[in-house]
Amino acid sequence: MAQQYEIPVGAQHISLLEPLHFKFTTENEKIVHTDANVYYVHRGIEKACCTKFKFRQVSFVVGRVCGLCSISHTTAYSQVAEKLLKIEIPKRAKYLRMLVIELDRIHSHLLCLSHVAENSGFEALFMKTMQYREFSMELLEAICGNRIQYDFSIVGGVARDLKPEVANQVLRRLDHFMPQLEELADIFRNNWTLSLKNKGVGAISRETALRLNVVGPFARAAGLAVDVRNETEDLLPWKEAGFEMVTETSGDVYARNMVRIRELYVSISIIRNIINGLPETPIVTETKAFPDGEAVVRLEAPRGELFYYAKGNKTQVLERLKIKAPTFSNVAAMVEAFRGNEYGSAPAIIASYDPCLSCTAR
Amino acid sequence: MKLATYRKKSPWILHYNAGGCNGCDIEILACLAPKYDIERFGMINTGNPKQSDILLVTGPVTKRSRERLVEIYAQMPEPKVVVACGACASTGGVFRGMYNCEGGVDQFIPVDVYVCGCGTRPEQIIDGVVQALAILEQKNKDMEASVRLNTQPIAEDEQLNRRHVAASITPTPTV
Amino acid sequence: MNKIATSLDTVQEDIGRFYDPEQHHFMVMNAVDLGQQLEIQWFFSHYAPPYDTTTFFALASPDATIPSIRSIVASAWVAEAELVDLMDIRIEGSEKGFVLEPDFDSGPLRKNK
Numbered sequence A: 001m002a003q004q005y006e007i008p009v010g011a012q013h014i015s016l017l018e019p020l021h022f023k024f025t026t027e028n029e030k031i032v033h034t035d036a037n038v039y040y041v042h043r044g045i046e047k048a049c050c051t052k053f054k055f056r057q058v059s060f061v062v063g064r065v066c067g068l069c070s071i072s073h074t075t076a077y078s079q080v081a082e083k084l085l086k087i088e089i090p091k092r093a094k095y096l097r098m099l100v101i102e103l104d105r106i107h108s109h110l111l112c113l114s115h116v117a118e119n120s121g122f123e124a125l126f127m128k129t130m131q132y133r134e135f136s137m138e139l140l141e142a143i144c145g146n147r148i149q150y151d152f153s154i155v156g157g158v159a160r161d162l163k164p165e166v167a168n169q170v171l172r173r174l175d176h177f178m179p180q181l182e183e184l185a186d187i188f189r190n191n192w193t194l195s196l197k198n199k200g201v202g203a204i205s206r207e208t209a210l211r212l213n214v215v216g217p218f219a220r221a222a223g224l225a226v227d228v229r230n231e232t233e234d235l236l237p238w239k240e241a242g243f244e245m246v247t248e249t250s251g252d253v254y255a256r257n258m259v260r261i262r263e264l265y266v267s268i269s270i271i272r273n274i275i276n277g278l279p280e281t282p283i284v285t286e287t288k289a290f291p292d293g294e295a296v297v298r299l300e301a302p303r304g305e306l307f308y309y310a311k312g313n314k315t316q317v318l319e320r321l322k323i324k325a326p327t328f329s330n331v332a333a334m335v336e337a338f339r340g341n342e343y344g345s346a347p348a349i350i351a352s353y354d355p356c357l358s359c360t361a362r
Numbered sequence B: 001m002k003l004a005t006y007r008k009k010s011p012w013i014l015h016y017n018a019g020g021c022n023g024c025d026i027e028i029l030a031c032l033a034p035k036y037d038i039e040r041f042g043m044i045n046t047g048n049p050k051q052s053d054i055l056l057v058t059g060p061v062t063k064r065s066r067e068r069l070v071e072i073y074a075q076m077p078e079p080k081v082v083v084a085c086g087a088c089a090s091t092g093g094v095f096r097g098m099y100n101c102e103g104g105v106d107q108f109i110p111v112d113v114y115v116c117g118c119g120t121r122p123e124q125i126i127d128g129v130v131q132a133l134a135i136l137e138q139k140n141k142d143m144e145a146s147v148r149l150n151t152q153p154i155a156e157d158e159q160l161n162r163r164h165v166a167a168s169i170t171p172t173p174t175v
Numbered sequence C: 001m002n003k004i005a006t007s008l009d010t011v012q013e014d015i016g017r018f019y020d021p022e023q024h025h026f027m028v029m030n031a032v033d034l035g036q037q038l039e040i041q042w043f044f045s046h047y048a049p050p051y052d053t054t055t056f057f058a059l060a061s062p063d064a065t066i067p068s069i070r071s072i073v074a075s076a077w078v079a080e081a082e083l084v085d086l087m088d089i090r091i092e093g094s095e096k097g098f099v100l101e102p103d104f105d106s107g108p109l110r111k112n113k
Helices: A045-051 A058-063 A070-085 A091-119 A123-144 A164-190 A192-198 A206-211 A216-221 A253-276 A326-337 A343-353 A357-361 B003-009 B023-032 B066-075 B122-147 C011-018 C074-087
Strands: A004-009 A021-027 A030-037 A292-301 A304-313 A320-324 B012-017 B054-058 B081-085 B113-115 C002-005 C024-033 C038-046 C053-060
Touching (some): A021 A343, A030 A343, A045 A058, A070 A091, A070 A304, A123 A164, A164 A192, A164 A253, A192 A253, A192 A343, A216 A326, A292 C053, A304 C038, A326 A343, A326 C024, B003 B122, B012 B023, B023 B081, B054 B066, B054 B122, C011 C038, C011 C053
Parallel strands (some): B012 B054, B081 B113
Antiparallel strands (some): A292 A304
């Protein structure tokens, strides 16, 4: 048996956006065992949502769980609160929520792709992807008024309406983005240097993904067709807006890149369909009821399935709020997929998981 | 050219997330990207605290990351400047009072520049870092001033001079 | 959401009979403080239509030891380790210190804390 070395990565590391600690046990460059410590950013949001804040304020607090998918958190909370209040929101609000979620998905996927490129050692592609990503941030600012932390969904509907000139601008910028996306897809698909770091690296099989309950692009890259957008039609009508499932089979870093790139095309077509067919209804349902009973909501965030459980007790303050973030489900598989890979590939693999620790730890 | 000149023209930044929501972190990443391009001030993001001059901290300090934050700050060489990015790094923000949050970076390490906003805009981050540059230069000057000692001769005073008063240390010859 | 009542003695058996990795997706484990007792919940969703959510729930006293389901659901250790710290309960095979610092008074989500 070769000698074993322990190599720590984190909590502060150049390839990590967030504090995350991995301890790799390596044997001649090969990783044989991994320990993960993912709770550096535990803040105690669940407790504060049940004691400090009223239920209408909570939708702004849960947005601060994660800055990358804040619209997914606010929307999921708003939906679960609407279930507790037993109200139905107008159709235009549903469509506007979907619009912002898809724009958010574009910016999140492009950020992840750029991060994979950077951690694979391809700095120029990182810069290119970040440059092309800026259009989505500008569009989100035009729609919601802020580049991140949109606070767009509120209990009962959405906070702002979509102006017709902003809608035109979205369509125009998407047309402008399409050739850029083609260029990125070509590089990620065909670049030989990138494929050395990405193909066959960090792979998990479909059986492992099923056994460890993986969600999101991580699972879809392994051939597991799991997407909440494919399932529920009553809360947000994804299929009506033109959702298509994207899966790959090889389950490695390359396949995850491909899933994200192909999902960008799906997101763009969904946004176009939404803007072209936006219903003319009010955007908020007013109610004076208090939350009662218990409800669960699932929503597809950029990283996978987001799960909210809430319990109300007919007062302003909720009894219990449970948040399950996508990366939380993937922690077990993240630790598993390192096994057998070289230590030098670890940063690219970490980036390809697209881990969101502030979601996981809350 | 001295080290101080290079430090002024090309400060290296170190980024640490002490428990924030990622929002400010992706805006720092956007600063490094072509649209905002913080590299025109000569700055690059480095992962090594021992080579960096400016520490960008985001997030309210959580209980588990507080020791890491202090450790990273202690490893940075002098002179160093700390920029607290975002409302929660400055004061605790919306997380103030939550059970696992300490509320603000300045509870643990001295902060020179506070950048407001939730989340901060890249323009604000660049503004904060450029302000930090001026502070870095000032700290550098203060450090150099302390090194260059004033070596003027001390004027004669009324104090007794030990050398004049005490007996000579030449050994008395033994009989 | 269809809720299935179970108890601490039979939860392993019930979930073992129910869970099939090809069909069911284990989401998360949760606990709600009801005052005297805790309601422990296990959430599952389905991969196939109609995609509904199945919840197993059991009532437990705060000092009971809750059986672990990680022999049935391999990825359940994350949820269990988190719940041990946040609710100050005992689960087989999980230790404290995964979420909170060792010097922290555990169980912040309990009502009397």
